[in-house]
Amino acid sequence: MSRNKLGVIGAALTLAVGVLSGCTGGEAVDVGDGGGSAGGAGGVLNAAIGGEPDQLDPHKTSAYYSFEVLENVYDTLVEPDADLKMVPALATKWTTSEDQLTWTFTLRDGAKFSDGSPLTSEDVVYSYERIIKQKLNTAYKFATVKSVTGPDPATVVVTLSAPTPNLLANLGGFKGVAIVEKTNVESGKVKTAPVGSGPFKVAGYTSGDSIKLVRNDAYWGDKPKLDGVTFTFVKDPTVALQNLRSGQVQWTDNLPPQQVKSLRDGDDPVVESAPSTDYWYVALNEARKPFDNPEVRRAIGYALDREAITKAAKFGLATVNQTAIPKSSAFFYDYAPYSHDPDKAKQMLDQAGVANLTLDLMVTSEYPETVTAAQVIAAQLKDVGITVKIRTLDFAQWLDEQAKGNFGGFMLGWLGNVDPDEFYYAQHHSGGTFNFHKYANPAVDKLLDQARTETDQGARKQAYEQAAKLIVDDASYLYLYNPDVVQGWSKKVSGYDVRSDRAIRFRSVALGK
Amino acid sequence: MSGGRESTGRRVLDALRRDPLAVGGTFVLLLLIVVGVAGPWLAPAGVNDVDVDAMLRPPSGAHLFGTDELGRDVLSRVLVAARVSLEVGVVSVGIALVAGVTLGLFAGYYRGWLDSVLMRCMDVLFAFPVLLLAVAIVAVLGPGLLTAMVAIGVVYTPIFARITRAGVLSVREQVFVRAAVSIGASDLRIMRRHVLPNIAAPLIVQTSLSLAFAILSEAALSFLGLGIQPPAPAWGRMLFDGRGFVTDAWWLGVFPGAAIFLTVLAFNLVGDALRDVLDPRQLTVSEARRSTP
Numbered sequence: 001m002s003r004n005k006l007g008v009i010g011a012a013l014t015l016a017v018g019v020l021s022g023c024t025g026g027e028a029v030d031v032g033d034g035g036g037s038a039g040g041a042g043g044v045l046n047a048a049i050g051g052e053p054d055q056l057d058p059h060k061t062s063a064y065y066s067f068e069v070l071e072n073v074y075d076t077l078v079e080p081d082a083d084l085k086m087v088p089a090l091a092t093k094w095t096t097s098e099d100q101l102t103w104t105f106t107l108r109d110g111a112k113f114s115d116g117s118p119l120t121s122e123d124v125v126y127s128y129e130r131i132i133k134q135k136l137n138t139a140y141k142f143a144t145v146k147s148v149t150g151p152d153p154a155t156v157v158v159t160l161s162a163p164t165p166n167l168l169a170n171l172g173g174f175k176g177v178a179i180v181e182k183t184n185v186e187s188g189k190v191k192t193a194p195v196g197s198g199p200f201k202v203a204g205y206t207s208g209d210s211i212k213l214v215r216n217d218a219y220w221g222d223k224p225k226l227d228g229v230t231f232t233f234v235k236d237p238t239v240a241l242q243n244l245r246s247g248q249v250q251w252t253d254n255l256p257p258q259q260v261k262s263l264r265d266g267d268d269p270v271v272e273s274a275p276s277t278d279y280w281y282v283a284l285n286e287a288r289k290p291f292d293n294p295e296v297r298r299a300i301g302y303a304l305d306r307e308a309i310t311k312a313a314k315f316g317l318a319t320v321n322q323t324a325i326p327k328s329s330a331f332f333y334d335y336a337p338y339s340h341d342p343d344k345a346k347q348m349l350d351q352a353g354v355a356n357l358t359l360d361l362m363v364t365s366e367y368p369e370t371v372t373a374a375q376v377i378a379a380q381l382k383d384v385g386i387t388v389k390i391r392t393l394d395f396a397q398w399l400d401e402q403a404k405g406n407f408g409g410f411m412l413g414w415l416g417n418v419d420p421d422e423f424y425y426a427q428h429h430s431g432g433t434f435n436f437h438k439y440a441n442p443a444v445d446k447l448l449d450q451a452r453t454e455t456d457q458g459a460r461k462q463a464y465e466q467a468a469k470l471i472v473d474d475a476s477y478l479y480l481y482n483p484d485v486v487q488g489w490s491k492k493v494s495g496y497d498v499r500s501d502r503a504i505r506f507r508s509v510a511l512g513k
Numbered sequence: 514m515s516g517g518r519e520s521t522g523r524r525v526l527d528a529l530r531r532d533p534l535a536v537g538g539t540f541v542l543l544l545l546i547v548v549g550v551a552g553p554w555l556a557p558a559g560v561n562d563v564d565v566d567a568m569l570r571p572p573s574g575a576h577l578f579g580t581d582e583l584g585r586d587v588l589s590r591v592l593v594a595a596r597v598s599l600e601v602g603v604v605s606v607g608i609a610l611v612a613g614v615t616l617g618l619f620a621g622y623y624r625g626w627l628d629s630v631l632m633r634c635m636d637v638l639f640a641f642p643v644l645l646l647a648v649a650i651v652a653v654l655g656p657g658l659l660t661a662m663v664a665i666g667v668v669y670t671p672i673f674a675r676i677t678r679a680g681v682l683s684v685r686e687q688v689f690v691r692a693a694v695s696i697g698a699s700d701l702r703i704m705r706r707h708v709l710p711n712i713a714a715p716l717i718v719q720t721s722l723s724l725a726f727a728i729l730s731e732a733a734l735s736f737l738g739l740g741i742q743p744p745a746p747a748w749g750r751m752l753f754d755g756r757g758f759v760t761d762a763w764w765l766g767v768f769p770g771a772a773i774f775l776t777v778l779a780f781n782l783v784g785d786a787l788r789d790v791l792d793p794r795q796l797t798v799s800e801a802r803r804s805t806p
Contacts, residue, residue, distance in 0.1 A: 238757060254759055258569070258582070308565040312583050367737050375583055375744040392656070392742055484589035 007348075033290075037208065042227040043511040045493065047504075048234040048243055050254040052208065055191045058128075058178040059136045062413065067175055068504045069211050069254075074178035077105055077124065077156070077171050084418055085220045086168040090179060090220075091156070100163035100455055105156040111356040112218040113181050114201035121150025127179045129454065138177050140426070140433065141170035144453075162453045164430070165460065166419040173418060174503065199507035207319055209233065212421065218244040225495070225510040241488075243405035244269050250490040250511065256336050257315045260486055271488040274498040279324045279423075280313070280369070280413035281383065281477040282361075282377065283437040289407055290354050297475035299348035301338040303384040310481045313373040316342075318483040322421045323468050328500060331420045332466045334473055360388045360408035366395035368412045373480070377411070402436045409437075413483075416501050420464040421452055428467070428476050440486040524740040528790040529783070538782030539693050543776055548592055549599040550700050556589035561744050567625040569762045579764035582754065590746035591768050598776060601740075602724045603664050608666025609727075610720060613673020618704050620674070621681025632678065643726075644733055651739040660738045665730045670724050676719055680712030686713075714791035721787055725780030732773050748773045 035165075046492035058074055061067070079089040091105040111119040112254070119380040128148045129141050144164045147156045164170070170195040171177055184195040192205045199221065200213035232249065234240040239253040239265075255263065263271040284291040284300065291297060306320040319327065322336040349357070359381065363370035371392055378388035393401065401407055417423050427450050430440035430444065444467050451463035471477065487498050492512040529535045548555060557693075564584035572579040578587035616635065620628040638646065650664035684690060688763065691704050734740035735749030743750060748769040755765030 157799065212761060239762070258758060258761065285653075308563070311565045312563070312568065372583070375561070376563050376565065380704055382561070386627055390743055 004204060006013045028257075037116070042225065043512055044228045044230055045226050045251060045506060045509060046230050046232060046249040047506075048232050048240040048249040048252040048254055050233075050237070050240070051235060052233040053211070056195075056202065056205070056211075057132075057185070057190045058175050058180065059131050059138065059192070060191075061176075062137050064502070065233075068192070069198075069202075069213070070175045070178065071198075072200045072229060072506050073194060073198045073202060074180070075111075075198050076173075076175065076178055078168050079172045080169075080418070080503070082258075082497060082499065084501055086172055087403075090124075091281070094168075097410045101160045101421055103167060105158070107154045107156065108220055109154070111197055111220045113184075113195050113197050114216040114218055115181070115184075116218060117181065118153075119157045119179060119181075119197050120154070123157045123179050123181060124148070125150045126182050127177075130180070130185070131409070141173075141177060145346045151277055163455050164453065165455050165457070166421060168371065169419050174416065174501070190228070200229060202435075203228065204383075209457050214314065221507065224507050226506060230504050235498045244488060244490065247490065248437075250493050251496070252489075253485075253487040255486055255488050257486070260315065260317055262505055264487060268491040269488040271486065271492075271493060272498050273484040273486040275319060275326055275328045275498045276483055276500050276502060277326055277329065277414075277418055277489060278316075278413055278415045278502075279321065279326070279479060279482050280373070281324070281479045282409055282412065283477050284409040284475070285405065285437050286360075286407060286440075287438040287475075290352065290357065291408070293352055294474050295348055296354055296357075297478070298338075298386070298473075299345040299352065299354075300339045300381065300386070301345075301478050302348065303345035303381055303386070304338070304478065305340040305380055307340075308380070308482055309373050309376050309479045312376045313369040314481065317486055318481040320481050322479050323472055324477070324479055325420060325468075329418070331423075331461060331464060333468045335465075335469055338478075339434045342383045346454075348385060350387075355383070357389075358389060358408075360391060361388050362391045362393065362398060362401060362407040362410040363410070364395045364398040365392055366398070367413065370413075374411055384394040393436045405436060411480075418501065420460075420468075421448075423450065423465065424448055424467055424471065428471050437476070439474065441470055441474055441476075444470050444474075485501050525702055525787065525790050529786050532786045532789070534782045535786030538779040538786070539705055541779035542783060545595055545599065545776055545779065548595040550596070552592045552594075552596050554593045556586070558586035558589045560585065560590050560593045562586065562589075569579040569758070569765075571762070572764055577627045578768045579762070580764075581751075581765055582758065585753075587764060591748070591772050592752060594746040594769065595747070595772065597658070597774075598728045598731060598773075599657070599664065600761045602780075603663035604662045605731075606720055606723045608663065609669035609673050609723060610716070611634050612666070613670040613675075613707075614677045615714065616670070617677025618653045618681055618708065619685065621678035622685055622700065623702055629677075632674070633673045637666070639671040639675075639686065641668075643730065645733060648737065648739060649732055651734060656739045656742060658745075659806050661734050663733055664734070665727050666670065668730070669727065672719060673716065676715050677712060678800055680715060684708050717800045718784060718791055719786040721780055721784035727782065728780070729773065729777050758788065776777045 030360045041089040049065055049068050051065045053061060053069060054063045055061050056066060056070060075090045077089060077091040081087045090111055092108050092109055094103055094105045096103050107121060113119055125148050128142065130136065132142045132145065144160045144162045146159045146161045151157060178196060180190060181195045184190050193202050198299055199216055199217040199219045202211065203214040204212040210230055210232040212228065212230050215226065229297045233256060233476065234243060237254045240252045241256060241259065241365050243249045244252050260271060263269065269309050284297050286292050310320050323333050324336055325331045325333060345496050359373050361377065363374045365371060374390045378390060381388050402410060425448050426434040428435065428444055430445050447467040451460050454460040454463060484500050485500060485502050488494055494512060495507060495509045529539060562585060567580050567584040568582055570576055570580040576586050581587055591775060616631050620631040645662040647668050650667055651660050652703040654663065690703060690707050693707050695798065709770035731740055732749030735747040736753045740749060741747040752766055758765050
């Protein structure tokens with residue numbers, strides 16, 4: 001498995017204007033005691049993250065922990081703003097040719113890597129070609145890119161084989177498509193000491209303990225107020241919370257979910273959440289009988305009580321959804337055909353001639369909510385006469401079994417997708433890279449192919465809605481919920497916002513006394 | 514030894530009865546066996562009766578031990594998990610006993626290269642920290658109840674092999690063994706009829722002590738997610754799941770923790786008492802204590 005799908009935080013769609021109520025409604029942190037303006041005093045912010053990055057090469061890592069750090073170290077051509085709209089970053093402007101096949105980007109004047117060398121079109125070409133030629137994690141985002149050239153140091157031209165309405169999201173959705181420095185990559189140092197053009201630079205990496213960032217004075221944007229950020233790896237959420245309370249750390253996203261409700265009522269630490277674009281689901285192996293029968297899959301859809309699953313797995317910090325795309329997205333499709341109805345499920349199973357069904361449900365200890373949810377699912381399916389055998393594996397083994405098709409069903413999630421193409425194509429197209437459950441519906445294939453290159457947004461949205469309806473009706477995935485992004489920080493921290501794409505940005509954060 | 518020779522069984526019973534700690538330990542063990550056998554019937558609710566609306570309720574009349582993060586009755590899960598612990602204890606120590614005694618018997622009886630090879634292998638196994646070896650074995654075989662049993666069994670085999678071998682080495686020089694050889698008894702018969710009964714005492718002591726450690730090891734493996742798989746209840750796994758709730762739902766950890774504690778303590782107390790009676794080195798002490806007024 002070259003691509004850890006959960007780790008891939010996806011991209012934001014340029015034209016999808018997310019109505020992210022959680023992000024827009026009074027999320028800015030206000031330090032009530034007047035310490036806000038004292039932010040310029042600098043200081044080092046200690047942030048506790050739930051685990052250690054596997055490596056810091058943005059093109060090769062697939063761990064979310066890596067991107068928590070890299071978000072502050074690297075830049076992309078464009079980047080998602082708070083509403084996940086794509087805005088200028090390294091590119092200040094861009095034009096599109098009449099036929100939608102040539103995009104010309106103008107690079108920012110004076111952009112530099114943190115080692116002082118200038119960032120030019122050559123670096124952009126090198127970065128994208130590296131991803132494409134070496135088939136790295138995000139290569140699929142360049143599927144329609146025919147060539148990338150730099151006619152002059154300040155201009156990048158991307159030529160496409162087909163119109164790609166979500167190109168900006170592909171090129172700037174997250175730091176997995178960051179612009180890297182050639183010498184840094186070729187020396188191999190990028191793994192532990194990456195050189196980027198972002199607001200901070202890596203100053204030290206202690207394996208098993210922490211990563212130290214200091215302010216990058218060569219940064220093109222507003223100078224960060226903090227002197228630095230130290231990311232420490234704290235696996236246990238209870239410990240992370242203790243550290244936050246005792247002042248050892250000033251920020252964490254690793255809070256014990258069962259305590260979030262009571263924490264939100266207090267004012268120190270500040271705990272806030274935003275609806276995320278992640279979703280969690282159950283997939284049934286359609287290469288195995290009787291799950292090849294959509295009636296059986298639908299019956300399971302009726303047997304599940306999503307409210308109960310969500311409550312157990314996320315302590316209410318999630319929204320039940322029967323489709324993939326969350327309410328906050330412009331592509332949200334309000335469709336929920338499955339009510340919790342065990343009698344109906346039983347009846348459907350009877351009609352399908354299925355009795356004494358056993359489901360081998362694969363979950364992973366890497367994501368404990370799958371283990372928790374699986375136990376609730378097992379209890380619910382028992383009510384309709386299905387015996388669930390839960391198989392808990394470590395993630396490497398889990399991915400292996402998934403690739404081999406060695407499962408009856410599994411539960412997992414996708415993180416950070418924004419464009420509907422990312423939500424549906426790889427998962428539900430019969431030739432999709434992540435269609436491990438072998439779903440095949442020619443009508444869905446056609447709609448997804450067509451929507452991929454459709455430049456009219458209305459028609460595009462409609463195509464995705466038709467596809468989503470088929471996918472939900474066929475129960476290709478049994479969608480469960482969209483979790484919230486929950487983060488907490490000390491009252492001394494100002495200028496931080498929870499982002500629905502889970503990007504952790506400390507560039508405008510200040511630390512009061 | 515004192516004049517009036519009593520049967521071993523009688524001596525054991527006497528000794529246990531005089532030692533209040535051992536009486537307590539025996540009582541707990543009997544209780545455990547009853548629960549282990551009848552757990553599912555004693556349990557007031559089903560172990561997998563999920564009711565998320567009733568999650569994390571503190572102990573009350575309806576749920577004496579409270580409910581867990583999925584609304585399941587903790588008392589029921591603790592009771593039913595007793596069987597798993599006993600099963601793992603008995604089966605894994607059984608494996609260790611059979612394998613260890615067989616290896617020790619052959620090594621001690623035949624000596625020579627067989628002894629060297631077998632006991633060096635045992636030394637290698639013995640050199641590993643107990644849990645590390647168990648984890649390594651589970652990693653190879655895949656997690657689950659059966660593999661946990663096998664892993665713990667393998668881990669405790671060397672102890673039994675060593676004790677057996679040491680006993681055999683002294684017994685095989687005894688006159689009655691030589692007599693048996695001289696009348697043409699087969700090796701297997703001598704081992705079974707003459708050697709084994711005479712080395713049984715330390716093995717019995719070791720068995721009861723190992724049971725305690727085996728149950729503890731199972732709890733540790735389950736805690737690490739390598740033992741019995743959810744949703745089946747196991748004390749170690751319950752501790753693991755409850756550790757995130759220590760501050761707001763103490764009952765998730767305390768009750769399974771107490772069950773592990775009591776069980777291990779009981780086996781240890783009984784094992785100690787048995788050693789007082791059966792271990793030849795301790796025998797003189799306890800005999801002496803007995804004969805003094």
